[in-house]
Amino acid sequence: MKGNLIIKNASELVTCSGFKAKQGKEMSELNIIYDGAVVIEDGIIKEVGKTEDILSKIEESEYKVIDATDKAVLPGFVDSHTHFVFGGYRAEEFSWRLRGDSYMEIMKRGGGIVNTVEATRKATKNELLREGKKRLDSMLSFGVTTVEGKSGYGLDFETEIKQLEVMNELDKIHHVDIVKTFLGAHAIPKEYKGKEDEFIDYMINEVMPEVAENELAEFCDIFCEKNVFSIEQSRRLLSEAKKLGLKLKIHADEIVQLGGAELACELGAISADHLLRVSDNGVKKMAETGVVATLLPGTAFSLKESYARARYMIDNNCAVALATDLNPGSCFTESIPLIFALATLYMEMTPEEAVTAFTINGAAAIDRADEIGSIDVSKKGDLVILEYPSYKYIPYHIGVNTVEKVVKNGRLVYEKKRN
Numbered sequence: 001m002k003g004n005l006i007i008k009n010a011s012e013l014v015t016c017s018g019f020k021a022k023q024g025k026e027m028s029e030l031n032i033i034y035d036g037a038v039v040i041e042d043g044i045i046k047e048v049g050k051t052e053d054i055l056s057k058i059e060e061s062e063y064k065v066i067d068a069t070d071k072a073v074l075p076g077f078v079d080s081h082t083h084f085v086f087g088g089y090r091a092e093e094f095s096w097r098l099r100g101d102s103y104m105e106i107m108k109r110g111g112g113i114v115n116t117v118e119a120t121r122k123a124t125k126n127e128l129l130r131e132g133k134k135r136l137d138s139m140l141s142f143g144v145t146t147v148e149g150k151s152g153y154g155l156d157f158e159t160e161i162k163q164l165e166v167m168n169e170l171d172k173i174h175h176v177d178i179v180k181t182f183l184g185a186h187a188i189p190k191e192y193k194g195k196e197d198e199f200i201d202y203m204i205n206e207v208m209p210e211v212a213e214n215e216l217a218e219f220c221d222i223f224c225e226k227n228v229f230s231i232e233q234s235r236r237l238l239s240e241a242k243k244l245g246l247k248l249k250i251h252a253d254e255i256v257q258l259g260g261a262e263l264a265c266e267l268g269a270i271s272a273d274h275l276l277r278v279s280d281n282g283v284k285k286m287a288e289t290g291v292v293a294t295l296l297p298g299t300a301f302s303l304k305e306s307y308a309r310a311r312y313m314i315d316n317n318c319a320v321a322l323a324t325d326l327n328p329g330s331c332f333t334e335s336i337p338l339i340f341a342l343a344t345l346y347m348e349m350t351p352e353e354a355v356t357a358f359t360i361n362g363a364a365a366i367d368r369a370d371e372i373g374s375i376d377v378s379k380k381g382d383l384v385i386l387e388y389p390s391y392k393y394i395p396y397h398i399g400v401n402t403v404e405k406v407v408k409n410g411r412l413v414y415e416k417k418r419n
């Protein structure tokens with residue numbers, strides 16, 4: 001259901017105004033309206049401006065009203081890279097990593113992603129739905145109104161489709177909108193060990209056509225990494241996906257610099273993600289082609305790897321998005337404030353750039369910048385109301401959730417409980 005709502009007296013209405021990704025210096029422009037108001041009708045933003053001007057134009061009594069005095073209002077956050085539908089957990093592996101084993105070592109000896117694959121294959125649809133819903137509830141409480149979710153814990157026809165169908169059902173029953181990505185090439189399953197090319201053929205010929213035909217996903221992604229899928233295998237799979245009408249994403253240059261970012265540019269991908277080891281040339285090309293650099297500092301933090309070079313990317317005119325990468329292995333968190341803290345304290349992003357990265361650039365990373373990610377007339381009425389007067393409190397109140405209310409399609413769908 002879509003609502004009619006006015007939010008008035010916002011100390012800061014942080015509009016992040018725009019209909020496409022912000023690159024480089026533009027990322028600092030938040031277009032704030034002080035003492036701002038926003039009018040939403042049938043779920044869509046109809047008016048944005050100073051409270052005084054807005055109230056002189058409309059009949060307040062015809063709307064539900066939220067008074068945001070002393071509170072900042074922002075666009076709903078877009079978490080543009082997650083793996084939130086999965087079976088089982090890997091808490092044991094986390095302990096192994098703490099004592100020094102690397103993520104790739106664990107993967108090589110049969111743990112990691114394939115561990116979750118086993119549990120996800122065994123899980124019923126209802127179990128995945130129940131757990132997925134809990135994670136969406138948690139994301140919503142952090143102000144996330146749209147999330148991207150990937151398959152990739154099936155690596156076979158049945159389970160890849162099951163994961164995508166679960167996301168489809170969750171999208172229908174949950175306030176958070178879900179954008180689906182097919183990540184059938186996330187790892188090499190046990191049954192294809194040593195037969196990586198055959199596995200890519202299987203994904204291209206057997207699974208991908210089903211996904212595309214039934215519109216089970218909008219994007220196709222691949223884990224392009226040393227000892228996982230090569231540049232050549234990635235090019236082959238993503239090119240076929242493109243032919244079937246899927247948009248492209250790529251897990252690129254995360255642990256080893258393979259040139260995944262350059263491949264993303266060559267193929268016209270919407271985003272290249274991770275990028276801890278991206279080359280200077282890859283950064284230059286992303287800036288030229290407008291491929292969004294989706295950075296996942298929670299993963300670098302959790303894997304104790306060096307952070308992606310956000311400052312360098314922004315200074316070289318890239319569009320940077322931030323996301324949680326929520327998954328059961330490399331980064332088990334839905335926490336938006338954690339990502340804000342890491343991005344500002346360790347990646348040299350300013351609070352303004354981090355806000356842009358989680359709003360309009362997050363939207364651009366899932367090709368939705370025309371309908372979400374900013375407080376602009378004609379966009380969805382998806383908003384976050386903070387318990388503080390400025391967006392600057394998000395990174396400043398370190399790791400703590402500063403979201404007081406969340407509005408989705410013009411309806412209040414989350415409110416922080418007070419003691």
Ligand SMILES: N=CN[C@@H](CCC(=O)O)C(=O)O
Pocket residue numbers: 083112113116223251254299325327328329330331
């Ligand atoms: N790097 C590859 N894939 C995921 C991790 C998935 C997992 O460990 O389960 C990521 O984006 O971090």
Ligand SMILES: [Zn+2]
Pocket residue numbers: 081082083251325
């Ligand atoms: Zn990922």
